[in-house]
Structure formats: structure tokens, C-alpha cells
Amino acid sequence: MLKTLKSYFGYTQFRPLQEEIITQILHKKDTLVLMPTGGGKSICYQLPALLMEGTAIVVSPLISLMKDQVESLQANGIIARALNSTNDETTDANIRFECRQGRVKLLYISPERLMGEVNFLLKDIRISLFAIDEAHCISQWGHDFRPEYTQLKILRQQFPDVPVVALTATADKITRQDIIRQLAMKDPQIFISSFDRPNLSLDVKRGFQQKEKMRTIFDFIARHRGESGIIYCMSRSKTEKVAEMLEEHGIATAVYHAGLSTAAREAAQDDFINDRVQVVCATIAFGMGIDKSNVRWVIHYNLPKSIESFYQEIGRAGRDGLPSDTLLFYSFGDIVLLSKFAAESNQQEINMEKLNRMQQYAETDICRRRILLNYFGETMDHDCGNCDVCRNPPERFDGTIIVQKALSGIARADQQVSINTLIDILRGAATQEIIERGYDKLKTYGVGRDIPARDWQDYLLQMLNLGYFEVAYNEKNHLKITEAGRKVLFGHERALLVVIKREEYAAKGTRKKQKQPLATEALFPTPMVFDNEDEQLFEELRQLRKKLADQQAIPAYIVLSDKTLHLLASSRPTTVEAFGEISGIGEYKRDKYGKDFIEVIRKFTR
Template structure:
């Protein structure tokens, strides 16, 4: 058995253990898409390659296994500042974590790490390679569950952040026999993915490729000039953004621009820091620390800041200049809105940025690498000049197909400016053709503008009939039109010896030969701005589009409460010397403001609240919520509207990867939106129908990639019931693996088909079984009694809102006595700072069948465990020998100490 994997017996219980760890340490009751299957695969000892968007929860994939397996996870990360942020955050979640690197001042960390004293251990690739074999042998003996390589695109020479040291990490495999290697990145094309797998010698890796889409981000691009007047406009916009809340990062392409923008921010009274490669390491570290701790709200930096920030509440990322590649732009803009809240990404460029190709190509060591850099830079340039949906273009670059415009970028939300450009296009195409296709856009544009520079005269281009016929438009307007014609396929651009050459494509030749054919195109923002001869910033100004503000479904009073709670969090963070987001995220604080929990138990039931938070901070927050709510005339314990609060609208056909082609998308759309049957879809517009099983597999593929699903209907039509799901889970537990279907099928009755097993796998990976089947036994537990099988919602409602007919006095915040209270039968105490251990079953002491059951905390835990969850009403009915108030108080205490948590209206044992 691989040393990194859990035992077969452990594998059977890993699902429940994973969810328990997720709630206890991170405060969440369910995994995001792909997380469960990745964690499960890692714990089976198999290598993984994970490509998921920034903010989609990649880090959870390597943070959960060590908490379940009780072995160390080693994580290689490229930047010390990034590791320090992650360690700080994990410690605030109660996870034992440290890092090894040049700035580590504690000399005992290395020896403790060697003994397996940490759950998660970070190190740089240089440190990992330099550590002696003795270190790895000792750590292997202590227990290591995985070796993760974060930002794995740094391995590939085709990646945008190539680090040679990453290429040597495969050498550690000989010291870590049987330990699964896990490569993770947010930006990897197919070519880069292959390079990563080969470089790390990944053995039959499980490849998980999620969507690259970040639906909460608004993308916008504006052309600009680098005058002081423009910088003043930028400063005004950033100043307005700071009043809204959240942090801002401004990426500049040069140190000079960085210093100039930073000076303008300081002069305007904005608290801003600066970060670039020529600063000393201590100065960079101090600048970084004050930014993550919210001591300043704006960071002006070169790309040296790049991946070195793990701050979830960055609300705005600005690129001041065209980035060197679309990959780096995606990576850097991805620092924005990592907590899922609406955020904005603006890119300001000017035409002179596009002349930096030679500078970037100078980094190349061979012609192949030079062409790769040029291709990446050209992709970034085309993104700047788009007139169509930016998100669609960005996703397509990473091989992900999208069928509709996003409605959340400047091109989708702005006014459509369409015009017949046939005359201007005919002029430009003719001029490009007459110049022989041996130049970039500058030469034909200069000819159209009537220039008589030496080269034009020498080539007799001043004698061309279209010479000086384009004086009505400025040069940049013509260049923008050229880019637009490239995007529509009338011009094509090729690279030869590092030079970009523009020529007329076959489509353009046809247009010229047709003569006079209308060509209606949407003008780009740059073309409109050039025509207006004014500032090219949108007249409405500002960095936050109205679509972002409108998505905040929170009242004015609740927003005031949220601002007050931000101040409470800031004070706590300053007192203990950590970053505010490490205590809890903005999303969690917004939930506090919306729900306004009156007790620690109700606080504990909110997503994002973990055991460590409850034990250290719940009293402070409950007290302040009560006090502030009274000032604002807000009632406590209001759970209405929580589901849609601050939610980001998710298009039903959003983010469909390349492998989800027309057939799969159409099948899903017909089933979900038109409510066609599987049989009707199989025959839809087909001379020869496909199999219904194929239709089902198409729909499941769509579900895996984020499309919404009516799961109740799907399970009903496919025949997957709670009982069948329970039988399948038991069979998997008996076999000990999901790798092969046949052994699982052999453990099941004939009526359970292979198709049902596949459906179970998909639904289980997406975490929808419990949500759909409620308290039904889908985890392999014995069938429930009629009493316990009842829906739990009424019990939950009684506890959360109170029952007017049976008043219950519930204590305030969780205090130390409530958090450590246990039954009188054994007198033991459980510290709230320690993980809650599973309690042993209490022997029944000869009670008569007619004797009413008396509630103790241990007895409640046993009841909840035996039934795979219990509602308040079922618990009260079962313990008829105790008063309702006593049962409620004990459940409250158990939730405070994280012995149980609530999900789908039921109390589940951690």
C-alpha cells in the first residue's frame, strides 16, 4: 500500500471524515466542484494534476488530506511571501502549519518538521532540493501523505513564470516512494499541462480540469496615455473605490511607472504602498505585510508582486500597461475577488505598449521559446483590442468554449456602437495588399495618412492611389480598425524572425473582389475615443460598474452593520498581530450582518465559521452583533434571504470546457430547459438515434462543468433512489476503491446497473446526494426507522426561529463552560481548543423498555451517529424523559464545541 494513502478501512470512512475536517477547520459543510474527487484520489495514493481557477479552492485539495490521515502534507510554493500568508491563515483555522525558507527565524521548525509535527509544511523549490536525504527519510518515517507543487506552471518552459528549480523536483521521488505528487495551477494550456506531467514523472495521474471562469469578476479595458492628467483621473477613481471597501492592486510594467503612480497616490492622501524588484527584501516584506493586514488599502507594484499575495478581499486589480502574456494577466487579475464577492479588473493600455515585444523576447534562449513568448504577447494585445465579450475570449484562449456573452464585461454592458465600415476596411485592406504583406500595420497606416518618410518614398508607396486617403482618422484609429479586421479574419498576422507581418487573408481577398459589400462591425472603445478626441475613459467613470453594486442584496442598515463588524475584525487582528482576513472572510462577515446570530451555536452554523473561530472569537462577535443591531433597529436571527445574499448570478450554460461540445451542451439544454425526456433527446434531429445512456452521460458532463441541474427529476428519471445510493456506497466501501466498476457491480443486486453506479459517482463528487436525499441513508448506514426518516426541516426551524407555543431560553455566545460541558455519567471535559474525538457508545444499563430515555450529551451524540443525523423534533421525541429546554441546551453546547454541526436541517456528528 502506498505510504501516502489511507488504509482500506480508513477509505470506507474517509468521506465522512473529509466533511468533518472541512467543517471543523474551515467552517464549510460541503465541498466545491472537483474538490471531493481530488481529495479522495490523493488519499488513495494516486498522483494528481489539478488545473482550477484562482479562488476555486485548489489549496483545500492538499489541506484536507493531512487533517484526515494525520500525516504531513509538504507543499512547494514559489514565493516566501505567499507561504507566509498561507501559514498565517491556516494557524487561524487551528491547523498546525509552518514554512521552511531563508526568512524563517525559528531554528526549531526544521527539526520539528522532520518529526512530522506539522499538518501542512510549506517550502520553496530551492529549499526542497537543498534539504538532505536524512530529512526526507525521517519525515517519511513520521508520515507524509502528499507532496504538492503549487503554481506548477512554473515547471514548464512554455509557462509564463518558468522557474528552473521547479525542473528538479522530480528528483525527490526517489526519497518519497509511494507518496502521491499533486501538481496544482490556475493557468496551464494543454501544452503546459503535458510538460508538467512529464517533468514531475507523474504516474497515471488523475487529471482534474475545472472551469477557468471567474463569474464574480468584471473585466474592462480602456486605452489611455501616460500623462499626469490621466494619472490624476486614475487616482480619483481609486480613491472612490477605497471608500467602498476592499483592497486595490495596481500592476505596472516598469519601475518608473510604479514610482510615478505611487507618488500620485500619496500626494492625493491615499494610503498606498509600493513593491518592485529593486527594493530591499526587508522593505518588500514590510510593504507586503502592511497590505495584507489592511494597514494600507492600495498596492502599486510591478509583476514582482505577481503570485506573492493570498489576500481574498482584493476588490479591484488594475493593470497600468499591456501585460506580457494573457497567462500572466489571468494570473495577476486572479488575485481579485478570491472570496467570491463581486470585484473588478481594469486594464489600461496605450499603443506604445505593443512595441515591447522585442524586450520580452530578449529573455528567450532559443527560437522556439522566442516564438512562444511572441504568441503569448500577441494574445494579450488582441485582448486589449477586443470589441466582443472579453470573458468569452479569455476562456477560449485556455481551451474552454462559451456559448453566450457573459454580461459582466465592458463590451457586454456598454452601448453597442455598430457601423458600416466597408469603405474604411476596403481602403486599409487594399493598402496592406499593395504593400505586399511584408510589413506590420504601421506602414499601411502611414501610407493612408499621407506620410512621405524615406521608406515610403523609396518603395514608391507615395504613388499608390490610396496614399493620403485616410487623413480623416488619426493613426491609432486605423490601427484599431486593423486589429478589428484581424479579429474578424479579414487580415492575418504572422511572425517571421521576431517581426510581426500583416497580410490580407482569403476572406479579405474575397471582400475586396466583391466590392461595395456592406461590412457592419462594432467599433472598439479605442476607435470611439479617437473619434471623440477626448479622454478615453468612459463618461460614467469609476472602477465599479453598476452591475457589481446592484448584485449586493443587502440593505443599507445591514451594510452599516457589516462596516462595523469590519472594524471589530480589524481590532482583533491588530491585537493578535495577524491579517483581518485570516480571522474570517468578508463573505462570512456579510452573512453575520444578514443573519445576525444571537448565540455562538447559531454563529457556528454559518458557512466559513470553524471550531477555532468559535473558541476564540464567537463571544466578541455575538456581543457586538447584538449591540450594533440594537442601535440600527435590526432584529436578531433573521435567516431570510441568506441563500441569495451577495450571490453572483451564474449563467445556466456558463463555463463549458472544450470537451463539452455542441452535442453535450444541446443534450443538457433540451433536458434542463426544455424538459425533454432522455428518449426524446436521443432522437432529436437525428436520422439514427443515439443511446439514452449516452444522453445521460452528456448531461452529467454538463453538470460536472457547472451547469445547473434539477437533481430530483434526474434521480427520478434514472431510478437512483436513496436506498440504491446506500447500497452502492456500501459496495464501494467493501471493495475499498472506485477505480474499477466491475468489482463494485459484483457486490450489488442485478437491478443496480453500471449506469446507476456512474450517476452515483458524479452526484457524489458534486456533493448533491445529501442535498437531494436529505437525511436518507446514502453513506452506507443502516436503513432508518420510520421515526428517524422524517424530514428534519421542522426541527431546524424550531431551533433557529423559536417556537411561540413553547418558549425556549437559549444562552448567548458559547462560553468556556458550554464549550467544555459533557455528560454527568463520566465527568470528562473536552477543551474547545482540541479536536473533538468521537465518543464511545454508552452501554445501556438494564433499563426497562417502557422507561423514558433521558438526554445526555453523549446519548444525543450516539442517537445522531446511529441515524446519520437527527432533527430537533426527533431528538425531543426520543428523549421523552427530558424537558425540551434541556435537549435544546445540550444541542447548543454540542454545536459550540463542534461535536455536531447542522446540515440540511439535521444535526450530524463531527
């Protein structure tokens, strides 16, 4: 196993649980694998496929995912193929011929195409194992349910002796049991890897308006010069708007959402994977097929609907194990809209509960990583030191009067106002609605003039999370005071609010000088520096990698990962043998690329 790992994948040791999972599969036992994105799931079935006789059938939901995996395997000298709708008849016929000859070690196939091949190709070849990738898609409790996955139990009926491996990055207990039942797995062993991704920094900013969000994003991207990142937005229109603003700022950006044509989506994904654009602005439709190992950051422009979605999306950063940053914005408007979606969904109760847990994560004042891991049933006995709460613990103050002003405004308007109208009342704004409804005659009109509107947004969001009022989503989002709110309003209890800390910007969007370090400087850790690494050499190696990738029309990270390049720039091997000893370089890559990279290193070290 170790010899195959080094020879094909270039690693000298397994990651946690990989060896146990592979052993289980080699013993032809059914296996359910839960491993976070970037945790090394693929090797769990790819390596046994190389050691077993026959062809491994890998069921995968997305063409882009298949393409990426097949290219990566071929780049390691492994014969892998994909049967999907992008192939023409000749290509499919050639692939079937190769499979019948026993030459193909891994065949990737969509669930729809699989059904058509069950009684034809699959009956003619020796199958080593079935790997069901993104297995949460089979369960209606999973966050990406796909009806075509539910037909996969036929594999157990038709091939009772072939081991089934189900793999997913996120599945709670209900989903796990459903996967096992739907695939008719026989007494499977369940492996749950740690969900901790310590290389990801976690940062949340609340109550920002569009201008503030964009300034923060520009600042953030400036710190990640030339590094790939994803910005997730809640709506299609928002992805386009954000992309437009980034382009105007000189940042090469692609857009990806379900409203675009297949060709446009493929082009966006292709440009991103091949580093022709730095950023992709996308809805949640994007990413399941992304195996790009050097995504250095992920930003959520809006609050995601669940921790599962959030975890899977931030997991697309830092798959190579190097430090990567994540940033989540959320506002009152996000919560109103997502609650409306949840309330109108088929699984109202579950979706509302999932949204509540996401909200708790965003609003927490304890280590965010602990909250995240706890959601997946994992406990951590220490704070992570790599989230904004750990680095800048929140300060509280007695905000009773602020809360009373807001609640009084709600009460005097007969609990018939939405959040924006309430802010207008408190700020003493003379809008058409305020005048027409006579809100300018209320005692609370203008009592909060001294507090900027954006700070009122923040304080009201805190009050919502503290349970002082609720939003009646079925009544035009009117605010209703709760029992806890009444206690504060009538002076029976005090209310503690968190001090708002913001970066100060000058008029033109440049930061004003401050004595203390800027929030972003404290929040985003500096990238990992390898011992003795030379930045100029790293850049030259990166240029060579790009050239080699372009010659083969494959993404650069498939030639060598960023991590491997960093190791080369620090250890500077000058022989092909020494080049082959670097982590991530197998025999095939050593023989194929060794001379080119050694030549650059030798020139540099002369």
C-alpha cells in the same frame, strides 16, 4: 471529511471536485489538480493532511506564499510551519524538533531548502503526502519556469510510496504532461476544475493615452472607495510613475517590482496585505504569493503577454467569491513592444502565438468570458452578461474611406513610417521629421485633420487587428500593407470599423453630463448586497476585525473573510453557538473570536 471541513475551515460543503480530489489523495494516489485562483486548491491537500498520519510536505516557490498559508492555518488552530531563508538557526532547529515529535501537520518548504533536507529531516519523519504548489513552475512550457523545481523528481525516487499532489491555477496540455513527467508521477488522476469566475467583471479599453487612462483609473478607484486593488504595468518605471500620480491624488499606494530591494518589496507586500495602502502598482513580479481574499479589483495598465498571465493576474481579485472588477487597457504601443520581446525570446513561435491570442481576447466583439474559457478548453453555451461586450455590444460603420486614407499614407511614404509618424502625416502636423523627410509634400498630408490623434490610434489598432497592415519589428516598427489592405486601398473591398465610444471629460477632469448612462456606470456592476445587511454594522465588525488582526500582527482577512463579515452583518447571531454556524467560522475561530463579535452585534441590535 465533512466534519473536519466544518471543524477547521468553517464550511459545511465542498466546492466542485474538492471531495473527489481529497478522496483520491486519502487513497494514496498521485493527483494533478488544475483549479483557478480562488477555486479552493489549498483545501485539497490541507484537509487530507489533517486526516492522514504524519506531516504533509508542501513545496512552495515563494516565502510570502508560505507565510500567508501558515498564518491562515494557524488561525484555524492547525499546527503548520515553514522552513525558509527568513528563519534563524534556532527557529529552524525548533521546527525540526517539532516535526520529529510528529506535532507538525503541514511543513511548507522552498524547493532549494527541500534538497538540503531530503537525506536528513525527511528521512527522520513520517510523511503523509507531498504537495507541489504552483506546479507549472516545473515546466519550461509553463509561464513561470523555475529551474530549481526540476530537481523535485528526487522525491519519487527517495519516497516511492508517498502520494504526490501537483497543484496549479494555469497549465495548458503541454505543461500538464511535462509536470507529470518531471515529477515522475505514477498514473495520476487529472482534475480540471471550471475556469469560470463569474464574480469577475471583464472590461477592456483600447487606445487610451496616459491622461485618459489616469482619469479612468481615478474614476474607477472612486467607485471602489476603501477597497484593495492591484494595477499591473509592463515596466518598472511605469509602476513608479502611476503610483506617483495616485499618491498625488490622495490614494495610498505601494510599488512592487524586481528592481527594488528585498526589504522594499516585502514592505510593499506587507502594507498591502495589512490594508495600510489601498493600491499596489506592480510588474508581473507581484502576486504569486498573494492569498489576500478581499482584493476587489485588478487593472492592467498595459496588455499582458499571454492569456495565462492575464488570467492568473485577474484571478487575484474576488477570491472570496464576492463581485470584483477587472479592467484592461491596451494600445498600439503595447503590441509593438510585446511583439519585440516575443520575437527576441528563446521560444519565439510559442510566445508570438500566445501574444496573438491575448490580442484576440482584447479585440473581440463577442462575449469575453467565452473567449477566455475557450482558451482553457472549456465551452460555455451562453453569453456571460458580465463583460463590456455583453453589456455594450459594439456598433460598426463603413470605415472604408478612413482605412484608405491611412493605407494611402503608408504607401506614399514608401512603407517607411511608424504609427506616430503616420498619424502626424494624416493630421498635417509640422514636426521636424515631417519637414525634413518631405512628408508635408505628400498628397495624403493633412487628409485626416478632422479625426483626433487619439481616434487615429484607435482606428489604426483596429486596422492592425483586421490584418490590413503589419508592423516590421525588425525595421524600426515600419508599417507594411498586406494583401487584405490592398483590396481595401484599391476599392475592391469595404472595411467595417467599430464606433469609438468614450466618456467625455470637461477641462478639469470632471465628467460632462450626458443623457445616456456613463460607460463606467454600465460597466462596473454594483457590489453584492446580502439580505437584511446593515452597512453600519458591517463597518463596526470590520473595525473589530482590524483591531483583532493588529493585536496578533496578522492580516485582517485571516481573522475572518469579507464574505463572513457580510454574513454576520445580515444574519446577526447573538450567541457564540450561532456565530459558529456562519460559513467560514470553524471551532477554533468560534471559541477565539465569538464573544468579541457577539458583543458588537448585541450592542447594535439593542
